[in-house]
Amino acid sequence: xxxxxxxxTPAGGRICLLRHGRAxxxxxxxxxxxxxxxxxxxxxxxxxxxxxxxxLGAFALALGVIGIFVPLLPTTPFLLLAAALWVRSSPRxxxxxxxxRRLGGYIRDFREKRAIPLRxxxxxxxxxxxxxxxxxxxxxxxxxxAQASLLAVAAGITWHILxxxxxxx
Numbered sequence: 503x504x505x506x507x508x509x510x511t512p513a514g515g516r517i518c519l520l521r522h523g524r525a526x527x528x529x530x531x532x533x534x535x536x537x538x539x540x541x542x543x544x545x546x547x548x549x550x551x552x553x554x555x556x557x558l559g560a561f562a563l564a565l566g567v568i569g570i571f572v573p574l575l576p577t578t579p580f581l582l583l584a585a586a587l588w589v590r591s592s593p594r595x596x597x598x599x600x601x602x603r604r605l606g607g608y609i610r611d612f613r614e615k616r617a618i619p620l621r622x623x624x625x626x627x628x629x630x631x632x633x634x635x636x637x638x639x640x641x642x643x644x645x646x647x648a649q650a651s652l653l654a655v656a657a658g659i660t661w662h663i664l665x666x667x668x669x670x671x
Contacts, residue, residue, distance in 0.1 A: 552591040559587035559595065566605070574633055576626075578608050578618070585609050617669035627660055 566580030581599070588596040600606045611617060634656040642648040 555587045555591035556595065559584045559591065562587060563599070574630065578612060578622075581605055581608050582612060611669055615667070615669055617667040618663065619669045623663055623668060627663060630659060631656060
């Protein structure tokens with residue numbers, strides 16, 4: 503049986519971090535296929551998928567943090583994506599994200615109340631419209647189709663953000 507995670511148990515068996523950060527140890531000897539997963543290939547696939555989901559969650563978190571400073575890059579959707587990926591791959595990272603002093607509030611508010619704080623709405627819409635109007639009148643002023651599409655995107659994002667309830671603190 504190939505080594506699934508690079509580590510061994512004290513008894514010499516193979517381990518793979520699969521559920522809630524705990525090591526999975528097959529109940530049967532290595533010569534018998536684990537019944538829960540069907541094959542060693544299935545175990546390897548699960549380990550790789552969890553690693554991939556955790557890496558994608560880290561990428562989504564990085565985009566969410568960048569979105570705090572870049573007006574056209576949204577923060578909350580990327581943080582929600584990171585939380586969704588980490589809840590399936592690493593409960594430790596998911597717990598860290600929810601308990602984070604600055605980022606956890608976005609996810610908790612949206613998950614529990616399906617609401618966006620008033621300050622976040624005003625700030626995001628104001629910065630988005632300022633950026634879009636600058637692009638429409640200064641960057642793509644020669645292309646009317648690009649101006650119309652930018653204004654349509656801005657209107658759609660505005661409608662989407664305003665469709666959520668407003669959280670008053």
